[in-house]
Amino acid sequence: MRNMGTEPVKSVRVLTPSGMLGAGWDHATIERGIALGADVISIDGGSTDSGPHYLGSATAKTTAKAVARDLRSLFTAAAEAGIPVIVGSCGTSGTDRGVDWVAGIAAEVMAEEGLDLTVAKIYSEQNAADLKEHLNAGRVHPLPPLGELRAETLESCTHIVGAMGHEPIVAALRAGAQVVLAGRATDTAVAAAYPLMMGMPAGPTWHAAKIVECGGQCTTNPRAGGVLATIDADGFTIEPLDPTVSCTPITVAAHMLYETVNPFEMREPDGTLDVRDARYTALDDRIVRVEGSKFHVAGQYTIKLEGARVTGYETMSFAAIRDPLILADIDAWAELMRTMIRQRVGQTLGLADGEYAFDLRLYGHNAVLDDLEPESGPPREVGVMLLVNAPDQATATAVAKVANPLMLHLPAPGMDYLPSFAFASSPAEVERGAAYEFVLNHVVDCDDPLSLFRIELRENTRA
Secondary structure, three states: OOOOOOOOOOEEEEEEOOOOOOOOOOHHHHHHHHHOOOOEEEEEEEOOOOOOHHHHHOOOOOOHHHHHHHHHHHHHHHHHHOOOEEEEEEEEOOOHHHHHHHHHHHHHHHHHHOOOOOEEEEEOEOOHHHHHHHHHOOOEEEOOOOOOOOHHHHHHOOEEEEEEOOHHHHHHHHOOOOEEEEOOEOHHHHHHHHHHHOOOOHHHHHHHHHHHOOHHHHOOOHHHOOEEEEEEOOEEEEEEOOOOOOOOHHHHHHHHHOOOOEOOEEEEOOEEEEOOOOEEEEOOOOOEEEEOOEEEEOOOOEEEEEEEEEEEEEEEEEEEEOOHHHHOOHHHHHHHHHHHHHHHHHHHHOOOHHHOEEEEEEEOOOOOOHHHOOOOOOOOOEEEEEEEEEOOHHHHHHHHHHHHHHHHHOOOOOOOOOOOOEEOOOOOOEEEEEEEEEOOOEEEEOOOOOOOOEEEEEOOOOO
């Protein structure tokens, strides 16, 4: 392996091939990044973007074959170059099961390729009982818009993770890891860990990490592959790995608008990135130089908690409408549908409103923007999605079945015949299983950045 922080360096090059492990890329872009002198490969393995299901169920949104394909590309290139690979938020949500899942795939890939890399697994899942001790000690604080955390909320979660900063990753690298498979981590910590370990300043490092977190999204063609960031004492440069694509001051600066409350600030466990004075300069038609980024160390180190719990069980059905008489006033028809469902469910199943819930979404009309939809006039066709939530799967499906004749034949007010609609599938009812919701948006005060995380190292047996 190359110098791991034992000697001072003037710059560090971070190769980020994509915004997420499993998304895929052209291996030629990885080879180009290695040829340009990459010192580390970092990639995010997950996100909360896809909703609470993946955390609540501890399952991945990516398929194992896609993850294996990407790890093969990374491991073969990194092993030949002698540089580490860092993956954050393994298994989409960073649960312990997600880390082990990616580690199992990684082991298979290395065996197939004849590689024996030292692997560190960093677990970020949290125990409700331990968190209640922190809560009782006054070390847990809410983030807007949530209020004070209750112990019952912790107990109701199926899985809770803490979003680690760069420190556990650095600890794993210093212990000799050539591959770091981290649980839930901030997207930026994955890219910032190695440069910070090598002595690069916090301002440029965290800013560069933010820009590269989504790979090529900061370029003129996000589909073309990843980027290479070169961080030094005064700032950083960033260039695409595809030679036909460009970074511009606008595409780079604009990424600070992505997933941030404030486009000039970004909070990490140990402080806040401040880019108010950052200057973005085009060095040529492909490469951008950034200087002036600052990092303000916080008075208290904090770890953000994410938790999800079951809210019930869902059954869905979907029908398509193209009848012009109904589409002429689809909102009136939808309101009638809601009324009829409540009446029929009460009559047939004896359920009151509080014992189940349903949502009727009109795709092609206002399902995306609802009351904010600017267009007026009747749509040409509408897809009607009925989503039922109940305390158990059988009840959710029973409600959907009661609604079935209405989803197929309900006439609009004033119609003197039964129209026919088209179900998307047979059977019409699709059981979706448990539904989850995020319930934690809180931070824990920590005196030790490593205290909430556990590192396991598998030694390289050929070393």
